[in-house]
Amino acid sequence: MKNIVILISGRGSNMQAIVNANIAKARIAAVLSNNPEAAGLAWAAERGIATAALNHKDFASRTDFDRAMMQLIDRYSPDLVVLAGFMRILTAEFCAHYANRCINIHPSLLPAFTGLHTHQRALDEGCRVSGCTIHFVTAVLDNGAIIAQGVVPILDGDTAERIAARVLQVEHQLLPQAVADFVSGSLKIVGKRVERRTPRANAAAQLLA
Numbered sequence: 764m765k766n767i768v769i770l771i772s773g774r775g776s777n778m779q780a781i782v783n784a785n786i787a788k789a790r791i792a793a794v795l796s797n798n799p800e801a802a803g804l805a806w807a808a809e810r811g812i813a814t815a816a817l818n819h820k821d822f823a824s825r826t827d828f829d830r831a832m833m834q835l836i837d838r839y840s841p842d843l844v845v846l847a848g849f850m851r852i853l854t855a856e857f858c859a860h861y862a863n864r865c866i867n868i869h870p871s872l873l874p875a876f877t878g879l880h881t882h883q884r885a886l887d888e889g890c891r892v893s894g895c896t897i898h899f900v901t902a903v904l905d906n907g908a909i910i911a912q913g914v915v916p917i918l919d920g921d922t923a924e925r926i927a928a929r930v931l932q933v934e935h936q937l938l939p940q941a942v943a944d945f946v947s948g949s950l951k952i953v954g955k956r957v958e959r960r961t962p963r964a965n966a967a968a969q970l971l972a
Contacts, residue, residue, distance in 0.1 A: 765842040765946045766792040770832075770849035775803020776931065777847035777868055777938050782810065784939035789946045792839035795832070797851055813839070819851065829857040836861075843945055846900065847938065855902035863952065865900040866945070868938050870930055872896060872912055877905035882923040882930070893917050893926050895934045897941045899952065910950065910957040911937045 767789050769778045775794065782791055794807035799816040808814045815835060822828035828851075836844060846867040858865070871881035873896040885893045894914040899907035913933035917926060944950050944959060951958045 764788055764790050766790050766840050767843050767845060767942065768792055768836050768839050768841040769794045769845045769847050771796050771801055771803045771847050772798050772850040773801055773803065773848055775806060775847060777934055778803050779806060780935040781939050781942055786939060786943045786946060789942065792841060795835060826854055829854045833857060833860055845942060852904060858900055858902040863899060866897060866910065866941060867900050868934055869896045869905050873898065873905055873909065882926040885917060886923060891917055893930060895930050897937055908952045908955050908957050910941045913937050
């Protein structure tokens, strides 16, 4: 059984997708947040999952917050830390501590559009597609080895909000699968790419996963 700790900052819809997937040999050990008012904490607590929050505003520096969060995470002996809408830029110390066992979901087709406002930026650049990327976390923002990517079209007359809603549906499919692949031990990091030791039979249908 692998212990999974999920970090959120808001409603945690991707966290909910992971929990609802009932992944074999995965135990959701805790859902943690930097926002004590995050709606996802109540959702998780209602399902008997341990929850806690550390308000980053209570800490003098990003380093102090990250160290406190690391101590909190480590209480649950995590095999995998999942950033599911965790809106914090992490220190190099945090990233090194969880190297190769921390994954993030980002709402763009990396390496394009790192950071924030990704869908509006895709619109502004005239892109015909947008999507999401699941990747291992490194000290360089949105730059770790890519596990999976999902693509959606950008339609004429689209708005950033419509694209975000379309991408979110794909995120809810890809992130639980990525967690399941990690738990099963089927992921292998090869440079900036993540390969599967045992390719899935339906890989061609996995939205470029």
